[in-house]
Amino acid sequence: MKIEEANKICLEKIQSSTAYWTDIRPAREVVPGMDEYTILHAGPPIDWENMCGPMRGSIIGACIFEGWADTPEEVETIARGGKLKFDSSHHHHAIGPMSGIITPSMEVSVVKNDAHDIETYATLYMGIGKVLRHGAYDDEVMEKLRWMNHELAPLLKKALAEAGGIDLKSIVAQALQMGDELHNRNRASNALLVNSLVQHMIKVGSRDKVIKAIDFIDKAGHFILNAVMAGSKGMLDAGSHIAGATIVTAIARNGYETGIRVSGLGDRWFTAPAPMIDGVYFPGFGPEDANPDLGDSAITETIGLGSFSMAGAPAVVEYIGGTAQFAMETSLKMYEITVGEHRTYKLPPLNFRGTPLGIDIRKVVETGITPVINTGIACRRPGVGQIGAGLTAAPMECFTKALEAFVQLRNT
């Protein structure tokens, strides 16, 4: 098949995708291959030996949460002893921000792409600062994790059932017109989510629990992000495995390597060392404390959100650094490496032009422009958490490796 034809099919599958948040279930019940002692993580596959501090910290917290160990030392022992089965979440239709750790007892959002019969999963968003996904696991973090799993998740599950699901694609489209870029700025989308859920939560929950849940979702600021990530993955998975397509279907980082997947190259990862982040630090922290780029949240950029939509979200630069002009220029640059524009996600400052969609490995290599990623910065030491936010880019090496593999495949 011609590359242009293949890319057209790939794009159409992505464009026609849906994202309905329908349920919350324990990971062991819904995530394929989620056996006891399975630990899913962000980014391409990685061994314990190469895992960064925040990812190890998250795993320590998750193991204690599961009751597999009581101390960090015990976790280290079972990790090195081979008892823990590590794998990339992407291999299990799942996704997670930063460390992205998912273990069997964790409650996960179920997001459906009905148009293509795909179901994807993500844990619930925990807030900013000292949280599990950034490698923090002290008593306060563990208490919040238990509250989320045992109280918040059941309430949301009932509310989602009462609501008949939440249309995430619609919320994303609206929020883009309200100043969000849906990666590091979710003020509008989070509020729209609360608006969609609150009446249903009141119907199914007790007053005190609903008030606490609403307060948490509101103050978390980015609570909707994980569900949007799952929805974005479901859309991009619909466009994967199209022979001859040069469109990127995933960008993900494990804090050691950044990896990309390409539609016409199936499930293979093309990796390079994870870059550092140019960012704004919380008081008391600086670049010397930072971990290299980490997390699956670049799936938002891959679907045309995040930096690709910054032109419509000038206020995000207050969080990640830069100027409104820079935000505009960044999104405009991303059109140079994409093959289409989103039919539903539109940017008012660009006269309602669709967001740049369909990163083409050929265009990245030819132009030398790599996909920019808006992202959080994790402390490189486990147990600390998020220390800032900023900008980075997927390394060119990922794209040149993918291009070489693509040419090789065409020649066989």
Added chain:
Amino acid sequence: MNKSRPVIDREIQVINIGIDRFAEDLMEAGVPVIQMDWRPPAGGNKRLIEMLDRLNDESGSTRNDEDKTNK
């Protein structure tokens, strides 16, 4: 005998493609310059350019590659 005339007898405006230094020198001399953000394709890497050319030259459905996605 020809009279000597300036090479450029009116105000010049420049669009510079390539090395920034040329634009900077002109700007220092008060010449209006627009620096175009341009790089050679694939950073000038011949091997990558050849690969890109090969893909761009493809003229249609060549092979039965429907199952070539390394699933």
